[in-house]
Amino acid sequence: MNRIVDKPYFTYSAYSALTYGIQVKCPKCQGPGMVTADKDSAYFRCLCCGHKEARDRAVYRYDVHNQCKNCGRYYRVDIEDEERQHFSVLHVDCPYCGTTMPGKVHKTAEAYSYIGEIENGTEPFFCLELWFLTSFQGKPVWAVNREHLAYLINYLSADLREKPTGINVMKTQADHLPTFMKTSKNRERIVKLLKKMQEE
Numbered sequence: 561m562n563r564i565v566d567k568p569y570f571t572y573s574a575y576s577a578l579t580y581g582i583q584v585k586c587p588k589c590q591g592p593g594m595v596t597a598d599k600d601s602a603y604f605r606c607l608c609c610g611h612k613e614a615r616d617r618a619v620y621r622y623d624v625h626n627q628c629k630n631c632g633r634y635y636r637v638d639i640e641d642e643e644r645q646h647f648s649v650l651h652v653d654c655p656y657c658g659t660t661m662p663g664k665v666h667k668t669a670e671a672y673s674y675i676g677e678i679e680n681g682t683e684p685f686f687c688l689e690l691w692f693l694t695s696f697q698g699k700p701v702w703a704v705n706r707e708h709l710a711y712l713i714n715y716l717s718a719d720l721r722e723k724p725t726g727i728n729v730m731k732t733q734a735d736h737l738p739t740f741m742k743t744s745k746n747r748e749r750i751v752k753l754l755k756k757m758q759e760e
């Protein structure tokens with residue numbers, strides 16, 4: 561009897577960037593690359609051509625705050641237009657009396673951006689296509705990395721699937737899987753597809 565104990569929900573997801581990394585296609589050479597992330601930034605590096613990208617994960621607020629030269633009140637005007645956020649000084653109107661005056665643009669880190677889901681076979685940090693991506697009857701079948709691929713193969717080919725034990729295990733990794741992957745009539749063919757990707 562081939563049995564498998566399932567893993568907690570976030571084990572293999574976009575959060576994998578914070579642990580083992582997400583394997584993706586390099587936008588320059590189509591070779592294999594890796595997306596990783598820490599608290600402040602997300603990184604891409606190609607294992608083939610060496611192409612690198614980094615992206616700040618913080619979300620900034622831009623504003624001009626000042627004391628109005630006309631009415632003497634303190635005001636703050638948020639700058640939401642992305643094109644204007646690059647200036648160090650902007651002319652804004654005092655929200656109380658309407659007088660226009662120049663003010664320094666302040667940049668404040670507000671929060672760390674939340675990690676999105678893997679969608680349409682792309683990761684949420686750089687929107688790069690996953691390396692392990694194929695399709696079954698028009699639906700995407702994918703894995704974030706080699707560990708995830710091995711998990712999927714083991715999970716779908718097991719005879720008996722058990723939930724992990726422990727308190728607070730409400731959702732498991734298998735809850736990510738769309739029904740068409742878990743349906744017994746498709747399982748064998750999907751395992752074949754996954755194994756093919758594993759050999760590549």
Ligand SMILES: [Zn+2]
Binds near residue numbers: 586589590591607608
């Ligand atoms: Zn490359």
Ligand SMILES: [Zn+2]
Binds near residue numbers: 656658
């Ligand atoms: Zn004013």
